[in-house]
Amino acid sequence: MAKKATRDAYGEALAELGKVNNKIVVLDADLSKSTKTVTFQKVFPERHINVGIAEADLIGTAAGLATAGMIPFASTFAMFAAGRAFEQIRNTVAYPKLNVKICPTHAGITVGEDGGSHQSIEDLALMRAIPGMVVLSPCDATETKKMIFAAAEYNGPVYVRLGRLPVEDVFDDSYNFQIGKANTLVEGTDVTIAATGLLVQEAMEAAKQLKAEGISARVLNFGTIKPLDGEILKKASQETKFILTAEEHSIIGGLGGAVAEYVSENCPTKVIRMGIMDRFGESGKGEEMLEKFNLTAKDIVKKVKENL
Numbered sequence: 001m002a003k004k005a006t007r008d009a010y011g012e013a014l015a016e017l018g019k020v021n022n023k024i025v026v027l028d029a030d031l032s033k034s035t036k037t038v039t040f041q042k043v044f045p046e047r048h049i050n051v052g053i054a055e056a057d058l059i060g061t062a063a064g065l066a067t068a069g070m071i072p073f074a075s076t077f078a079m080f081a082a083g084r085a086f087e088q089i090r091n092t093v094a095y096p097k098l099n100v101k102i103c104p105t106h107a108g109i110t111v112g113e114d115g116g117s118h119q120s121i122e123d124l125a126l127m128r129a130i131p132g133m134v135v136l137s138p139c140d141a142t143e144t145k146k147m148i149f150a151a152a153e154y155n156g157p158v159y160v161r162l163g164r165l166p167v168e169d170v171f172d173d174s175y176n177f178q179i180g181k182a183n184t185l186v187e188g189t190d191v192t193i194a195a196t197g198l199l200v201q202e203a204m205e206a207a208k209q210l211k212a213e214g215i216s217a218r219v220l221n222f223g224t225i226k227p228l229d230g231e232i233l234k235k236a237s238q239e240t241k242f243i244l245t246a247e248e249h250s251i252i253g254g255l256g257g258a259v260a261e262y263v264s265e266n267c268p269t270k271v272i273r274m275g276i277m278d279r280f281g282e283s284g285k286g287e288e289m290l291e292k293f294n295l296t297a298k299d300i301v302k303k304v305k306e307n308l
Contacts, residue, residue, distance in 0.1 A: 003166035007105040009141035011036030013148035029076035059088035066098040078107035082123035103160040108248035110165040110286035119281030125253025127159040135226040137161040139200035146177035165286040182229040188218030192236035199246040206300035242270035251275040
């Protein structure tokens, strides 16, 4: 099956969106070839702004455009967007509730050879903590495109986490993405695997392997990290023995943290978090990083069996 990185789908989605909405403007911090906003730039050069290597200016300029009625999409690497420009996102975008879409690429450890300094594993936690911020994390190219169109229609700040590593499609064009709604990909009664990003594909493969061993695993895709879909978690807590979360992010503050927080207060059940275990990433190929940090289908299978 052909694979495509969510960053590539992002660039394509912007170009399509720009044709139907003339208020879309795209900003980049001198990384348009890497973030793939160059795809939009080729079609709408007059609506693409390169602010240079100045991430605070990137967000500030996007905020200014939003006050003028435009719908800005601001992109750089996740490490620089969520990290370096955090104050501007918090105070210049979220505090006045401006209609800015922050869509960084190269999130997580599968950035690969760029190493731990460039592998953002804290961005979901940082963005979740900002009042009023919507936080999205697509699992494939199709969900990415649906998500970008949904973000454009939503009036308010949105953070969309995008990746570098090519991934297989989970969805087809019939998929209906809705902000705040998770969806069930595989039904199961023994355990629930709640995943986001490229760990969704690993979760689905794990469910196949578990089924072959007589274990029924439910797989949930959380394209939205905030606001979290509590109803689907309540159902899972009632119908399966425990919930295992899987993400390419620190287990602190990401999907695992969000699920544990919600479940502990609303529908107490055991939650096992799989992700980056309070450490930095390393340099190596993206696939090697998933192996190194025990985030593959076989690791999910092992963790499920240990807890059953």
